Amino acid sequence: MLNVFNLQGGRLVQHEIDNANSLAELDPVWVDLDEPESWELAWVEERLGVTVPADALGEDLEESARFYEEEDGGLHLRTDFLVMDDAGAQTMRVAFILHGKRLISVHRADSAVFRLLRLRARRMPGLVEDGLDALLALLMTDAEYSADALEGVYLALENISQTIVHPGATDANAAEALAGIALQEDLNGRIRRNVMDTRRAVSFLMRSRRLSAEQIREASQITRDIDSLDGHTAFLFDKINFLMSATVGFININQNKIIKLFSVASVALLPPTLIASIYGMNFKFMPELDWGMGYPFALGLMAASVAVPFYVFRRKGWLK
Structure with missing residues (x-):
C-alpha cells in the first residue's frame, strides 16, 4: 500500500495512491510504503529520484549498515518499532530514507505508532513541517508507546503478585503466575531493546547535523525520555526476578509440606x-x-x- 502525505494548511493530509499519475500531481512530505508492491516502489523511485535498497527490511544487516549517508546526501536509517497485538509483543523493522525535505518509510505492517502520528498530524497544525519533523515525531511517538507498554507490564506484575500472596493460592495458581511472569519478562526485554534502538536512531540524526535548533531540542527531549524508560525497565527486571523467586519459593514450600507428611508418617x-x-x-x-x-x-x-x-x-x- 502506498500512502502519500502532503501539507495543507499546516496539517498533514493523507492520500492513497493507486496510479503513477496521482503521485506525480502531489508534492509529498512523507511517503509511506506499507508492504509495497514492486510497481509502487518503481513509482516512488521515478517520482522522487531515490533508490530504495533491496535489503531495506533485511533483519540480518550488520549494525554499522543500519545508519549511513549516501553520496547524494540522503540519510538511511533502519530502526525497530514496538508492535503489540493479541498474539503478544514483537518488533517491526522500518526503513527510513531522508531525501532532501522528504521522508520515505518502508515497512511490512502498520502499527499503532504510525496510526497515532497520522491522527495527531491531522488534528494539530504545525506538528509536522517536513520529512525530518515526521521522522522525529515517529521516534517520539514510539518512545511514548513504549512507556504505555511499560505501564501495562506494571499492572500485569501487580496482578500476578496479588495471586501469589493470596492465602488460598495453589500450585495451579503458581504455575499460571510463572507463565505470566515469563511473558512480562519477554515484553520488558523487547521494550528495552526497542528504546535502545530508538536512542541510536536519534543519536544518528543529531550527529548528521541536519537538525535545526528546535529539532535538536526535540531530539534531546526524546533522549531524556528514553533514559527515564531505561530506569523503569531495570526496576521491572528486578521486580520480575523477585516475583520469580517468590513463586518458586511458594512451590517449594507446598512440596515441602507433602514431604513433611511422609516424614512424620515414617517416623511415627x-x-x-x-x-x-x-x-x-x-x-x-x-x-x-x-x-x-x-x-x-x-x-x-x-x-x-x-x-x-x-x-x-x-x-x-x-x-x-
Missing part, C-alpha cells in the same frame, strides 16, 4: 514396626504362646508407640 510408624519385628522373631519361648494376653499386649503397645510420637509432633506444631 518406626516404633510399631520395631515392636512387630521383635514379636515376629522365632524365640524359644514365644510370649503369645506362654501368655494368653501376648497378642493384645503387643497390639496395644504398637498403638501406644504410634500415639506418643503424634502427640509430641502435635505439641511442637509440626503437624500444622
